[in-house]
Amino acid sequence: MKNLVQVAGIIDAEEAKLLSAEGVDWLGFPLRLPSGKDDISESAAIKIISTLNTPQAGVLISYLTDADEVSAFCTELGVTAVQLHGDVEVEQLRKLKAKRPDLYVLKSLVVREDNAEELLALVDQCADAVDMFITDTYNPATGAKGATGLTHDWSVSAELVRRSPKPLMLAGGLTPDNVAAAIRQVRPAAVDAHTGLEGPNGRKDLEKTRRFVAEARRAFNDIEAA
Ligand SMILES: O=C(O)c1ccccc1NCC(=O)[C@H](O)[C@H](O)COP(=O)(O)O
Numbered sequence: 001m002k003n004l005v006q007v008a009g010i011i012d013a014e015e016a017k018l019l020s021a022e023g024v025d026w027l028g029f030p031l032r033l034p035s036g037k038d039d040i041s042e043s044a045a046i047k048i049i050s051t052l053n054t055p056q057a058g059v060l061i062s063y064l065t066d067a068d069e070v071s072a073f074c075t076e077l078g079v080t081a082v083q084l085h086g087d088v089e090v091e092q093l094r095k096l097k098a099k100r101p102d103l104y105v106l107k108s109l110v111v112r113e114d115n116a117e118e119l120l121a122l123v124d125q126c127a128d129a130v131d132m133f134i135t136d137t138y139n140p141a142t143g144a145k146g147a148t149g150l151t152h153d154w155s156v157s158a159e160l161v162r163r164s165p166k167p168l169m170l171a172g173g174l175t176p177d178n179v180a181a182a183i184r185q186v187r188p189a190a191v192d193a194h195t196g197l198e199g200p201n202g203r204k205d206l207e208k209t210r211r212f213v214a215e216a217r218r219a220f221n222d223i224e225a226a
Pocket residue numbers: 007008009028030033061085136137145146147148149150171172173174192193194195196
């Protein structure tokens with residue numbers, strides 16, 4: 001799996017249609033968030049996911065940590081990929097892969113000021129139990145681990161790419177203006193954006209999405225050719 005573009009935080013069918021038309025590969029649905037403030041209902045997400053055609057896919061973004069619960073929720077939603085954003089134990093990751101070999105499992109690595117060594121150790125520990133890692137940015141002011149709109153030190157993500165035997169998706173504060181530079185520095189297999197593609201009304205903006213996809217594709221091509 002490489003050169004993939006994901007956009008997260010889908011709020012309705014109209015937004016999903018816009019993203020699909022602009023060539024976004026994976027659509028991320030954050031659901032059952034600890035805040036209790038999901039942007040979309042589960043029934044609306046199920047409807048949208050049922051309209052997506054392979055290789056396009058819907059991805060559950062979740063803080064669930066129990067393999068059985070994750071598996072059941074993925075079945076309910078009809079997703080083939082799940083992004084685990086919580087502190088999931090490696091045993092649960094192994095259990096999930098054993099139970100659901102059909103499910104593409106992404107494990108988040110949330111980058112803080114001083115946790116690079118911890119994340120490198122996590123990669124060593126979990127790599128056999130996941131299909132992909134995703135780096136994201138911690139916001140110390142709010143405690144948020146996702147959709148912060150903040151970039152992190154990309155040299156940490158680049159080091160994680162070099163260390164990981166599994167592909168890595170880069171997220172955290174990516175926009176049409178910085179995604180190409182991020183790809184050139186980090187050399188990830190995939191990129192993801194959420195708030196950086198929103199307009200003032202909080203919906204994904206057509207021009208930002210179009211530019212993000214074009215810039216990402218161009219940079220992926222460049223690093224492949226180099
Ligand atoms: O997208 C969310 O609403 C979300 C909420 C809580 C945890 C994770 C979440 N999303 C994970 C993602 O893949 C986001 O796109 C990622 O955090 C990047 O967001 P942004 O920095 O706004 O581009």
